[in-house]
Amino acid sequence: MMYRQITSAERYALGVLRRQGLSAAAMARALGRHRGTIGREVRRNRAHADGSYRPQLADWYAGGRRARSRRNQRFTTPDLALVAAFLWEQWSPEQVVGYLRRHALLAISHETISRFIWAHWRHGGAGAASAVSRTDSFKRMLSRQTVLYGGSSAARCEPVASARGGGSRR
Numbered sequence: 001m002m003y004r005q006i007t008s009a010e011r012y013a014l015g016v017l018r019r020q021g022l023s024a025a026a027m028a029r030a031l032g033r034h035r036g037t038i039g040r041e042v043r044r045n046r047a048h049a050d051g052s053y054r055p056q057l058a059d060w061y062a063g064g065r066r067a068r069s070r071r072n073q074r075f076t077t078p079d080l081a082l083v084a085a086f087l088w089e090q091w092s093p094e095q096v097v098g099y100l101r102r103h104a105l106l107a108i109s110h111e112t113i114s115r116f117i118w119a120h121w122r123h124g125g126a127g128a129a130s131a132v133s134r135t136d137s138f139k140r141m142l143s144r145q146t147v148l149y150g151g152s153s154a155a156r157c158e159p160v161a162s163a164r165g166g167g168s169r170r
Contacts, residue, residue: 006033006041008059014041015055079106083113084120093117 006014010031017027024042028035044065045058068074082105086096093113100106 006037006062008055011041011045011055011058011062014038015053015058018042018053075106075108075112079108080116082106083108083116087113087117 010033013031014027017030022030024039025035028038031038041058042053045061046053047057082100083096086099087093091099093110096113097108097110100108
């Protein structure tokens with residue numbers, strides 16, 4: 001069965017059915033929906049003041065959740081250009097976040113900046129590699145790739161052993 005969101009018309013019909021005192025199962029049958037869908041809709045979108053279901057308010061709540069969903073990009077091109085300017089100056093994502101928060105310019109997390117860097121780097125963005133190299137996740141990924149895709153642990157330990165004056169681990 002394909003998922004489809006509850007429409008405004010269905011919300012208004014749901015409001016009328018609730019005022020008539022029908023059960024969730026009866027409302028679901030009338031609207032051609034699963035009773036869990038109806039129960040979730042009423043629970044998520046009821047009025048905070050008195051707990052009643054108001055279709056217009058429910059539609060407004062649902063629209064707000066849809067606008068804030070992860071599928072919607074929350075940062076504009078100028079926002080990301082500002083972040084990119086700091087990254088070009090060799091700032092780490094954590095430093096960028098700290099500066100932007102301290103000066104109340106932008107509320108963004110270092111994880112979001114790291115995802116932005118990775119997306120830019122994957123698509124061949126110039127200069128992104130130097131910014132990426134400063135992130136801990138990049139360093140962890142590199143060590144995993146070294147283990148998974150070549151380079152034995154002995155080869156990685158050799159420079160360390162020679163720097164300490166010790167022998168090879170082989």
